[in-house]
Amino acid sequence: MSVPGIYHDGMTTRVTRVVISRVDDSLQWRGADVAGEAALSSVMPSARVIGVPFTLLLPDGAQLQIAHDDMPPDWFARSHRIEKAVDRLERMRSIAWVSVVVTVLALIALFEYVLPWTADRIAYHLPHRLEVAMGQQSLAVLRGRVFLTTTLPAERRQHLQALFDQFAHGIPDLPPVNIVFYSAPMVGANAFALPDGTVVFTDDLVKALPDDRSFLAVAAHELGHQAHHHILREVLRSSGAVVVFGMLTGDVTSLGGMTAAIPAFLLGNHYSRDFEADADSFAFQTLAAHGIDPAAFVDAMRALEKVHPELAADKQVRYLSSHPVTAQRIAKAEAASMAFRQRHAVAR
Amino acid sequence: MHEETLGSGIYLPEIHDTVFNRAEDAHRFEFNGSARDYFRIWIVNVALSIVTLGIYSAWASVRTRRYMYANTLFEGSPFEYLARPIPILRGRLIAAALFATYIMASHFSRTLQLVTMGVIGVFMPWMIVKGLMFRARYSAWRGLHFRFIADYGGAYQWYLLVYMLMAIPLALSGLLAQGGHPFTGMVLFLAGFFLFYPWLKGNQQQWMAEHHYFGGKSFRFTREPSAYYRIYGAALGIGVLCMIPSGILMGLMFNAMVKSHIDPRQHSIPVLLATYLCIAPTYLIMWTYVHVRMTNALYNQASLGRYQFESSLRFWPMLYIYLGNVLAIIFTIGLAIPWAKIQVARYRASCLQVAGEGRLEEFTQRTSGADVAATGTEIDSLLGFDIGL
Numbered sequence: 001m002s003v004p005g006i007y008h009d010g011m012t013t014r015v016t017r018v019v020i021s022r023v024d025d026s027l028q029w030r031g032a033d034v035a036g037e038a039a040l041s042s043v044m045p046s047a048r049v050i051g052v053p054f055t056l057l058l059p060d061g062a063q064l065q066i067a068h069d070d071m072p073p074d075w076f077a078r079s080h081r082i083e084k085a086v087d088r089l090e091r092m093r094s095i096a097w098v099s100v101v102v103t104v105l106a107l108i109a110l111f112e113y114v115l116p117w118t119a120d121r122i123a124y125h126l127p128h129r130l131e132v133a134m135g136q137q138s139l140a141v142l143r144g145r146v147f148l149t150t151t152l153p154a155e156r157r158q159h160l161q162a163l164f165d166q167f168a169h170g171i172p173d174l175p176p177v178n179i180v181f182y183s184a185p186m187v188g189a190n191a192f193a194l195p196d197g198t199v200v201f202t203d204d205l206v207k208a209l210p211d212d213r214s215f216l217a218v219a220a221h222e223l224g225h226q227a228h229h230h231i232l233r234e235v236l237r238s239s240g241a242v243v244v245f246g247m248l249t250g251d252v253t254s255l256g257g258m259t260a261a262i263p264a265f266l267l268g269n270h271y272s273r274d275f276e277a278d279a280d281s282f283a284f285q286t287l288a289a290h291g292i293d294p295a296a297f298v299d300a301m302r303a304l305e306k307v308h309p310e311l312a313a314d315k316q317v318r319y320l321s322s323h324p325v326t327a328q329r330i331a332k333a334e335a336a337s338m339a340f341r342q343r344h345a346v347a348r
Numbered sequence: 349m350h351e352e353t354l355g356s357g358i359y360l361p362e363i364h365d366t367v368f369n370r371a372e373d374a375h376r377f378e379f380n381g382s383a384r385d386y387f388r389i390w391i392v393n394v395a396l397s398i399v400t401l402g403i404y405s406a407w408a409s410v411r412t413r414r415y416m417y418a419n420t421l422f423e424g425s426p427f428e429y430l431a432r433p434i435p436i437l438r439g440r441l442i443a444a445a446l447f448a449t450y451i452m453a454s455h456f457s458r459t460l461q462l463v464t465m466g467v468i469g470v471f472m473p474w475m476i477v478k479g480l481m482f483r484a485r486y487s488a489w490r491g492l493h494f495r496f497i498a499d500y501g502g503a504y505q506w507y508l509l510v511y512m513l514m515a516i517p518l519a520l521s522g523l524l525a526q527g528g529h530p531f532t533g534m535v536l537f538l539a540g541f542f543l544f545y546p547w548l549k550g551n552q553q554q555w556m557a558e559h560h561y562f563g564g565k566s567f568r569f570t571r572e573p574s575a576y577y578r579i580y581g582a583a584l585g586i587g588v589l590c591m592i593p594s595g596i597l598m599g600l601m602f603n604a605m606v607k608s609h610i611d612p613r614q615h616s617i618p619v620l621l622a623t624y625l626c627i628a629p630t631y632l633i634m635w636t637y638v639h640v641r642m643t644n645a646l647y648n649q650a651s652l653g654r655y656q657f658e659s660s661l662r663f664w665p666m667l668y669i670y671l672g673n674v675l676a677i678i679f680t681i682g683l684a685i686p687w688a689k690i691q692v693a694r695y696r697a698s699c700l701q702v703a704g705e706g707r708l709e710e711f712t713q714r715t716s717g718a719d720v721a722a723t724g725t726e727i728d729s730l731l732g733f734d735i736g737l
Contacts, residue, residue, distance in 0.1 A: 006425075008490050008491030008492075009491070010491050010492070010713075011492075011712055011713055012492075012563075012709065012710070012711060012712045012713075013489070013490040013491075013492055013563055013708055013709050013710070013711040013712075014490075014709045015425065015490060015709070046414075047411075049389065049411055049414050049415055049418070050385045050388065050389060050415070051380075051381075051382075051385055051415065051418070051419065052414055052415055052418040052419075053418060053426060055428060062491070063491050082407075083407075083411070086392065086393070086396070086407075086411070089392050090388050090389050090392045090393075091388070093388075095388075095392060096387065096388050096391050096392070098395075099391040099392050099394070099395035100391060100395075100683065102395040102398075102399065103391070103394055103395045103398055106395065106398040106399050107398060110398065110401075114401075130456060133456050133457055134455055134456050137455070137456060137457055137458065235452075235455045236452075239448065239451045239452050239455070240448075242451055243444060243447055243448045243451060244402075246447060247402060247405075247440070247443075247444055247447075248397075248398075248402075
């Protein structure tokens with residue numbers, strides 16, 4: 001069997017048309033002023049790709065080119081086995097659609113399970129020193145710019161501090177925590193958990209909360225972030241999402257990279273919503289364990305709504321928000337409160 | 349800009365500006381790829397890459413690049429992509445590790461982040477050389493591969509040291525601003541920037557073209573410095589013109605927000621997206637313009653032996669293609685990427701030709717050249733460093 005081909009000598013750009021044939025276990029080619037022969041096993045063929053001509057690298061550095069459709073299937077039946085399998089998949093129309101589905105499912109699995117799981121395993125193995133460094137880094141950035149010296153009276157602070165310490169003391173498996181107060185007019189009424197164990201309350205929040213129990217409800221939520229190392233885990237998860245997206249799209253700074261930043265950002269929000277819900281249920285449990293009705297959490301949310309009216313449920317779009325919608329959180333707190341009261345009624 | 353700059357991801361030899369209209373001396377490029385075939389190859393390889401957690405991606409990119417290369421023909425002979433997957437995989441893993449370190453460093457300490465940035469900056473010219481060497485070494489035509497001569501000194505000069513010159517107008521404007529003349533400082537800085545940047549870009553193109561070899565001959569480059577001032581001057585003008593409608597649009601948007609009492613902090617994502625929509629067209633227009641003119645400048649000033657290259661990309665057709673691509677990719681959530689790449693490759697090949705008497709058969713090569721590691725090429729493609737090919 002013989003096929004037409006092109007001979008390149010590997011040293012010049014001359015093109016010689018040849019006829020290539022296989023005789024037993026050797027390959028022969030013949031053209032206007034070239035002719036040669038090589039053992040089939042000494043020839044290195046290129047792998048099969050739709051429409052791409054085959055290049056057969058000869059032992060002396062020269063090469064033969066055979067148009068894709070001219071290549072007899074039995075000449076190099078045993079080379080490039082994996083690529084041959086891939087090539088077969090690429091030729092099937094149904095596989096193209098299967099691939100679309102597989103890609104979508106695999107992406108969901110990757111970002112919903114694989115990436116968070118891996119990030120969490122890494123987070124639990126990192127030394128606490130790192131979290132301390134992170135916390136100090138963020139405090140150093142915020143202090144003096146966003147976080148200003150507190151204006152709360154000293155006795156009020158000492159009272160809350162003692163309350164917080166006593167509350168945190170009774171929680172098992174909690175990393176070392178401490179509470180600080182700052183005046184932060186730019187953020188308004190809010191509380192933050194920093195990765196080094198610092199819990200920040202803004203003056204506005206302290207003033208907005210009606211009583212000690214609602215203060216503890218907010219503190220319990222923030223302690224939930226601390227107990228489960230949410231900040232470090234979130235940083236690892238969203239950094240992972242950025243890296244994976246960057247690798248998938250091939251580059252990170254161009255037009256393509258800029259569009260990849262949007263899904264990475266949305267994913268970050270998705271992860272943080274999970275953590276908020278987790279911190280909420282931690283808060284309900286801890287409050288109940290301290291004998292405080294989780295209804296305190298509802299009071300805190302309502303107080304927050306009063307100072308931040310834009311938080312009211314109907315104005316928020318669920319998928320675009322980093323916190324679960326307030327109404328949902330309140331509903332969950334009320335359910336927890338109901339369970340708490342039932343248990344206490346039974347105990348009595 | 350890597351993928352876009354390369355168009356099809358294809359390495360095309362550089363070129364020279366002369367008017368050769370005799371048809372018998374024009375050697376044409378053509379692109380024969382089909383979106384249908386490329387889609388099939390691409391989607392299977394994307395799926396396999398994700399399922400194997402990225403390991404297969406090295407094999408995938410070899411397959412997809414081979415398709416694009418083989419379907420780009422010059423004088424009837426296809427280009428060939430010869431790289432092996434394993435070095436690409438190694439390069440990709442190193443690039444991912446570096447990138448991850450950089451991202452993570454920003455959360456832990458400012459110092460660590462600056463150090464990572466510094467390390468990447470210091471090694472960037474080295475990686476650019478490695479990347480160019482890799483791409484040249486594994487791109488072949490008629491059995492001969494291209495070569496890039498490792499000139500680290502030149503790379504450090506044109507991709508690191510010259511940027512430090514930028515510190516002079518910056519420092520001057522800083523001093524003036526301190527001395528109570530912030531406006532003069534600003535004008536001085538902008539003037540310094542516009543004197544400096546086109547000059548720099550021209551020299552980078554020259555450096556890159558002249559260190560490429562094919563068939564024992566080096567590419568030559570006759571640089572006309574004023575051409576680059578024209579390109580960037582026009583780009584600036586276009587940018588200012590585009591800013592007017594997008595500024596008006598943004599103004600309307602914020603006005604509407606204020607009127608309906610929407611707090612942008614509560615709707616950060618929709619606001620971000622809307623801002624993005626206002627700015628994106630300006631970005632696309634300016635980028636396309638610079639890309640078209642710079643590609644033409646590169647090819648039209650370069651020659652190889654007695655062959656002179658001619659690139660005649662035009663702004664409007666290119667913008668039309670890019671706009672169509674962006675919209676198609678957004679509305680198909682990425683499924684149109686193969687189609688988009690084919691469009692660009694076809695248009696670019698149709699605008700490129702080589703003029704010169706001869707049958708392109710006199711190129712010779714003695715040594716086959718050693719292997720080149722892929723680290724540089726993977727890092728520069730991840731960080732998207734614009735090397736302007």
